[in-house]
Amino acid sequence: MNGMTYGAWICLLSPLVATVLILLGGTTLSRRAAAWLATTSVFVAFGGAVWAFLGVHGDQVTQNRSCIDFGVHCQAQGELTTAWTWLAAGSFHVPLQLLVDPLSTVMMLVVSGVGGLIVLYSIGYMDGDPEERRYFAYIAFFVFSMLLLVEGGNLLLLLVGWGLVGLSSYLLIGFWHEKPSAVRAAKKAFVMNAFGDATMALALFIVIAHTNRLSFDALGASFSGTAANWIALGLLGGAVAKSAQIPLQTWLPDAMEGPTPVSALIHAATMVTAGVYLIARTHVIFEQARTVELVAAGLGALTLLVAGLIALVQTDIKRVIAYSTMSQIGYMFMGVGVGAYSSGMFHLMTHAFFKATLFMTAGLAIHALSGEQDIRNMRGLGKLMPFTKWCFLAGSLALVGIPPFSGFFSKDPIIASAGALGSHGEWYGWVFWLCGIAGALLTGLYTFRLWFLVFPGEPSAFVLEHHHKQGRFGEGPWTMLVPVGVLAVLATFGGWLQWTPHWDPLTKWLQYVTPTLAVAEPSSTLETVTSVAAVLAGATGIAIAWAIYAEKRLAIPKLPAVQRVLENKFYFDELYDRVFYAPSVALANVLRTEVEEPVIVQGGADLGQTTLDAGGAVRRIQTGLLRTYVFFLAAGAAILVLAFLIAK
Amino acid sequence: MSGPGTSWYLALAAFLFGLGALGVLIRRNPLIVLLSLELMLNGGNLALIAFSRHFVNGSGQIFGLAVMAVAASEVCVGLGLVVAINRKKLALDVDRLSELRG
Numbered sequence: 001m002n003g004m005t006y007g008a009w010i011c012l013l014s015p016l017v018a019t020v021l022i023l024l025g026g027t028t029l030s031r032r033a034a035a036w037l038a039t040t041s042v043f044v045a046f047g048g049a050v051w052a053f054l055g056v057h058g059d060q061v062t063q064n065r066s067c068i069d070f071g072v073h074c075q076a077q078g079e080l081t082t083a084w085t086w087l088a089a090g091s092f093h094v095p096l097q098l099l100v101d102p103l104s105t106v107m108m109l110v111v112s113g114v115g116g117l118i119v120l121y122s123i124g125y126m127d128g129d130p131e132e133r134r135y136f137a138y139i140a141f142f143v144f145s146m147l148l149l150v151e152g153g154n155l156l157l158l159l160v161g162w163g164l165v166g167l168s169s170y171l172l173i174g175f176w177h178e179k180p181s182a183v184r185a186a187k188k189a190f191v192m193n194a195f196g197d198a199t200m201a202l203a204l205f206i207v208i209a210h211t212n213r214l215s216f217d218a219l220g221a222s223f224s225g226t227a228a229n230w231i232a233l234g235l236l237g238g239a240v241a242k243s244a245q246i247p248l249q250t251w252l253p254d255a256m257e258g259p260t261p262v263s264a265l266i267h268a269a270t271m272v273t274a275g276v277y278l279i280a281r282t283h284v285i286f287e288q289a290r291t292v293e294l295v296a297a298g299l300g301a302l303t304l305l306v307a308g309l310i311a312l313v314q315t316d317i318k319r320v321i322a323y324s325t326m327s328q329i330g331y332m333f334m335g336v337g338v339g340a341y342s343s344g345m346f347h348l349m350t351h352a353f354f355k356a357t358l359f360m361t362a363g364l365a366i367h368a369l370s371g372e373q374d375i376r377n378m379r380g381l382g383k384l385m386p387f388t389k390w391c392f393l394a395g396s397l398a399l400v401g402i403p404p405f406s407g408f409f410s411k412d413p414i415i416a417s418a419g420a421l422g423s424h425g426e427w428y429g430w431v432f433w434l435c436g437i438a439g440a441l442l443t444g445l446y447t448f449r450l451w452f453l454v455f456p457g458e459p460s461a462f463v464l465e466h467h468h469k470q471g472r473f474g475e476g477p478w479t480m481l482v483p484v485g486v487l488a489v490l491a492t493f494g495g496w497l498q499w500t501p502h503w504d505p506l507t508k509w510l511q512y513v514t515p516t517l518a519v520a521e522p523s524s525t526l527e528t529v530t531s532v533a534a535v536l537a538g539a540t541g542i543a544i545a546w547a548i549y550a551e552k553r554l555a556i557p558k559l560p561a562v563q564r565v566l567e568n569k570f571y572f573d574e575l576y577d578r579v580f581y582a583p584s585v586a587l588a589n590v591l592r593t594e595v596e597e598p599v600i601v602q603g604g605a606d607l608g609q610t611t612l613d614a615g616g617a618v619r620r621i622q623t624g625l626l627r628t629y630v631f632f633l634a635a636g637a638a639i640l641v642l643a644f645l646i647a648k
Numbered sequence: 649m650s651g652p653g654t655s656w657y658l659a660l661a662a663f664l665f666g667l668g669a670l671g672v673l674i675r676r677n678p679l680i681v682l683l684s685l686e687l688m689l690n691g692g693n694l695a696l697i698a699f700s701r702h703f704v705n706g707s708g709q710i711f712g713l714a715v716m717a718v719a720a721s722e723v724c725v726g727l728g729l730v731v732a733i734n735r736k737k738l739a740l741d742v743d744r745l746s747e748l749r750g
Contacts, residue, residue, distance in 0.1 A: 622748070622749055623746065623749050624746030624747060624748045624749025625742075625743055625746050625749070626681070626742045626743075626745075626746075627672070627673055627674075627676075627742060627743065630669075630672050630673055631673055634669055634673065
């Protein structure tokens with residue numbers, strides 16, 4: 001044990017301790033105390049993450065020096081810390097262990113850092129909710145689960161974290177359980193995630209069958225092509241379900257039924273990006289099954305377009321941002337799918353900053369308008385809420401990828417890496433590249449449609465009627481404004497951490513764990529061309545949005561058929577209803593009428609009645625007369641004796 | 649070896665057993681029923697001991713001792729019941745003590 005492992009354990013356990021304390025405390029804990037306990041625990045976790053990060057950083061510096069000085073072989077850096085053997089079955093055992101390495105520390109910092117700010121924001125947002133304590137217990141539990149997912153030192157612990165984030169997401173989406181729509185959304189999210197969990201578990205079984213281990217390096221064993229493909233496909237199933245990519249994307253927009261901080265934390269900043277982390281973490285197996293990896297990239301490219309298109313017609317402020325999240329995760333999938341893992345992780349990080357900013361400013365607006373979420377009613381809100389307006393603008397510009405905001409630095413390398421694949425002679429690389437650029441245009445369009453509809457201009461009658469000032473600053477209590485401000489600053493400057501190819505500390509930091517594939521290394525010309533193209537596309541999107549929604553110089557194109565398709569989200573829900581839901585209901589009905597009622601229900605009743613009748617018939621024998629009994633006994637004995645005698 | 653042959657003993661044993669069984673079947677006084685039961689047990693015991701002598705094998709006698717112990721304890725319980733029935737001023741008639749009928 002050394003600094004970095006202590007840090008990792010503190011980081012993992014502190015939110016769990018908070019959960020347990022809030023649960024055990026019950027009503028003896030005031031609501032405020034529960035809220036602050038949860039917040040503090042997550043910030044303590046952030047402290048642990050920083051400690052672990054510094055530990056790994058120190059190691060890396062030392063080791064780099066020795067690599068250079070002595071030319072020794074550089075190992076993947078990191079440390080596995082084992083608490084005890086958790087599961088043992090014959091020669092197969094799984095220890096309870098944490099992995100502290102560059103990749104997991106980056107995730108720990110993002111999860112606990114952004115998580116801490118969002119939990120702080122919830123103090124203001126959830127103030128006055130009668131079940132605040134339950135909320136904070138859930139959210140601390142979520143942070144614990146997410147940290148277990150990213151710190152778990154083997155595939156099984158990763159799967160445990162994976163399942164637990166699904167559970168806490170279910171609990172938090174359905175937090176307002178008196179709303180039937182929230183309960184439905186929670187169930188939908190849980191079922192879709194459970195599907196992904198199942199495919200992941202199947203993949204792990206194949207790993208066990210081939211290597212008898214579940215450690216991460218077991219994936220480095222050489223599998224047969226088929227086995228590698230199935231394992232990668234199973235893991236991809238989990239990643240796609242958790243990250244709401246096509247074809248398992250339909251749960252994410254509905255998940256917006258949960259409280260807004262939950263949307264910011266789980267459905268934007270952390271949990272939904274777990275799929276990207278999973279692919280980066282298990283990239284060894286995906287490289288053995290390169291086709292599956294490219295399928296991941298293709299699904300990402302498809303999702304980023306489809307989600308961007310759907311976002312154009314949504315009218316609920318949170319749903320627009322939700323579809324934008326799907327679209328951005330599509331970028332990340334494309335990045336890790338083509339083999340540019342560190343670019344994918346970098347976009348994950350900046351996305352956590354700017355998407356959390358967007359969600360939380362949207363939360364401020366919703367709060368100020370007493371729960372209104374329809375953007376058609378919100379015109380001119382910026383005049384009444386200048387702070388919200390500017391933070392939202394920072395988040396939007398980062399999302400569109402306008403320099404110097406963070407999205408510019410993280411999105412463009414992904415598109416460039418896709419293009420690099422094309423320049424290495426693989427045609428689909430150019431398809432991905434085009435999708436990326438088209439996605440940038442869509443991003444500009446839908447983001448600034450939202451912006452122009454909600455913030456600039458004179459306040460609409462609805463806004464004037466429903467807006468109410470909150471807190472000392474008029475826009476909300478400080479617990480809500482501070483996190484938004486901090487995240488807006490991060491959304492603005494967070495991208496300066498890396499500007500490929502000129503300055504790439506994050507890629508260097510991650511290169512021992514997830515080295516970028518050679519085929520995904522773009523030439524600097526391609527980088528420049530891509531950046532220019534992406535920024536131009538984004539700016540064009542903004543310009544179109546401005547022309548349509550601010551100046552009204554362009555009419556919204558009237559394409560009723562297209563609009564209907566988009567408003568119905570490409571009919572995915574209807575398709576799944578037809579293909580999975582309706583047949584299951586029909587099958588269940590048939591089973592009820594044909595099997596349950598005649599066989600199980602009637603069978604049970606028949607069994608009971610027969611027993612009763614038999615008992616009624618037999619009870620006459622028991623007369624209560626001792627002498628009758630003795631007579632039968634004697635007669636029986638006599639018959640037996642006779643029988644023996646005759647047989648003799 | 650002198651005295652009557654084994655078959656005489658067996659005949660006596662069968663007679664005692666039959667007498668006891670008849671008593672159990674036709675008498676209604678529980679006291680007499682218990683008495684008849686003892687007769688049956690003793691008939692069985694006599695047969696055991698006769699066979700034991702016949703085959704020159706001691707285990708029949710040991711078994712006979714065990715039967716006596718059983719008979720003694722059984723009669724303790726039985727007499728206790730009879731006394732209890734009497735104390736409750738119930739009729740000492742096994743035909744009327746038939747509450748356990750189904």
